[in-house]
Amino acid sequence: MGHQTETHGPARRLDPELVPDERGRTSRPDPGCPVEIALAAISGRWTTLVLRELMHGPCSFGELRARLPALTAKVLTERLRELAERGLVARERRESFPPRTSYRLTPAGHELRPLLVELYRTGSALSALAPGAAPGPPR
Amino acid sequence: MGHQTETHGPARRLDPELVPDERGRTSRPDPGCPVEIALAAISGRWTTLVLRELMHGPCSFGELRARLPALTAKVLTERLRELAERGLVARERRESFPPRTSYRLTPAGHELRPLLVELYRTGSALSALAPGAAPGPPR
DNA sequence: CGGAATCCTATCGGATACTG
DNA sequence: CAGTATCCGATAGGATTCCG
Numbered sequence: 001m002g003h004q005t006e007t008h009g010p011a012r013r014l015d016p017e018l019v020p021d022e023r024g025r026t027s028r029p030d031p032g033c034p035v036e037i038a039l040a041a042i043s044g045r046w047t048t049l050v051l052r053e054l055m056h057g058p059c060s061f062g063e064l065r066a067r068l069p070a071l072t073a074k075v076l077t078e079r080l081r082e083l084a085e086r087g088l089v090a091r092e093r094r095e096s097f098p099p100r101t102s103y104r105l106t107p108a109g110h111e112l113r114p115l116l117v118e119l120y121r122t123g124s125a126l127s128a129l130a131p132g133a134a135p136g137p138p139r
Numbered sequence: 140m141g142h143q144t145e146t147h148g149p150a151r152r153l154d155p156e157l158v159p160d161e162r163g164r165t166s167r168p169d170p171g172c173p174v175e176i177a178l179a180a181i182s183g184r185w186t187t188l189v190l191r192e193l194m195h196g197p198c199s200f201g202e203l204r205a206r207l208p209a210l211t212a213k214v215l216t217e218r219l220r221e222l223a224e225r226g227l228v229a230r231e232r233r234e235s236f237p238p239r240t241s242y243r244l245t246p247a248g249h250e251l252r253p254l255l256v257e258l259y260r261t262g263s264a265l266s267a268l269a270p271g272a273a274p275g276p277p278r
Numbered sequence: 279c280g281g282a283a284t285c286c287t288a289t290c291g292g293a294t295a296c297t298g
Numbered sequence: 299c300a301g302t303a304t305c306c307g308a309t310a311g312g313a314t315t316c317c318g
Contacts, residue, residue, distance in 0.1 A: 012195045028209045034262025035187050048174050056151050061300050070167045087269040098299045108268040118257040123173025129247040130226040200280050237279045
C-alpha cells in the first residue's frame with residue numbers, strides 16, 4: 001500500500017493480485033485471459049439463474065422450466081448447450097418413455113460457485129454504497 | 140397448501156451461502172438482485188479492462204486510450220459514462236488548455252476489486268480443468 | 279486533448295408454433 | 299417430456315468523421 005503514482009508517471013505499478021501473470025496483461029478482450037474465460041462461462045441472460053438451480057442439485061429440463069417459468073424453452077436449450085460445450089454441465093438421457101433428461105454440474109461447473117457467491121456479495125455491497133444510483137432501467 | 144406436481148423430492152434445500160436472503164430467490168433476471176447489480180457493473184465489452192487500469196490509479200482519457208489502443212473513443216466514452224452513472228467512477232475536469240480530464244474509481248468502484256480477482260481465479264481454474272474445451276472462437 | 283454524432287452489422291433473446 | 303424451427307425487434311459495439 002504505497003503512495004499514489006502521478007497521472008503521468010512512466011511505468012505504472014501492476015498490482016500482482018489483480019494481474020498475477022502474463023495472461024492478465026492483455027490490452028484487449030483476449031479470449032485466453034482468465035477473466036474473459038470466467039465471464040464467458042456466466043455470460044448470457046438467465047445463465048446465473050440456471051447455474052444457481054443446478055448448484056442445488058441435478059435437475060431435469062422440465063424442472064428447470066418450472067423453477068424459471070419466464071425462461072423460454074429456446075433460451076434454456078441454448079444456455080444448457082453452451083454450458084455443456086464449455087464442460088460446465090453434463091447431460092444424461094434416459095431413453096425410456098417418457099424420455100427423461102437430467103442436467104448436473106461437472107466438477108468444472110462447481111468451480112463457479114465462489115464466483116456466484118462473490119457476485120452476490122459485491123452486488124449487495126454496491127447497493128449499500130450507491131443508494132438508488134442506477135440499478136439499470138427495467139427491461 | 141397444495142403441493143405441486145414434483146417429479147421427485149419435495150422442496151429443494153436452498154444453499155444459504157448461494158442464496159443468503161430474499162433477493163437471491165428471484166425466478167427471473169430481476170435488476171434488484173445483487174447478482175444482477177454486480178453483473179451490470181462489469182457488463183459490456185472492455186469494461187473489466189478499463190476497471191483494471193483504473194484500479195492501478197487515476198487515469199486520463201488519453202492514457203486509457205494509450206493503454207487500450209484497440210478500444211475506440213466511442214466505446215471508451217460509453218463505458219466511462221456508464222461507470223460514472225453507476226457511481227463507480229468519478230470524473231474531474233481541468234478547464235485549462237489543453238483540457239485534462241482525470242478518471243478515478245470511487246469507493247464503490249473499489250468494491251469491484253475482489254470480484255475482478257475472483258473472476259481471474261475462476262477463469263484460471265476453469266482453463267486448468269477444461270483443457271482446450273471451448274474458450275470460444277476468436278472474434 | 280477529450281470527446282460527440284452517425285452509420286452499419288452481428289448477435290441476442292423473446293414470442294410463437296411444431297415434433298419425436 | 300424434451301426439445302427444434304422461424305421470425306423479428308432491439309441493442310451492442312466497431313469504423314469513421316467532426317467539433318470545442
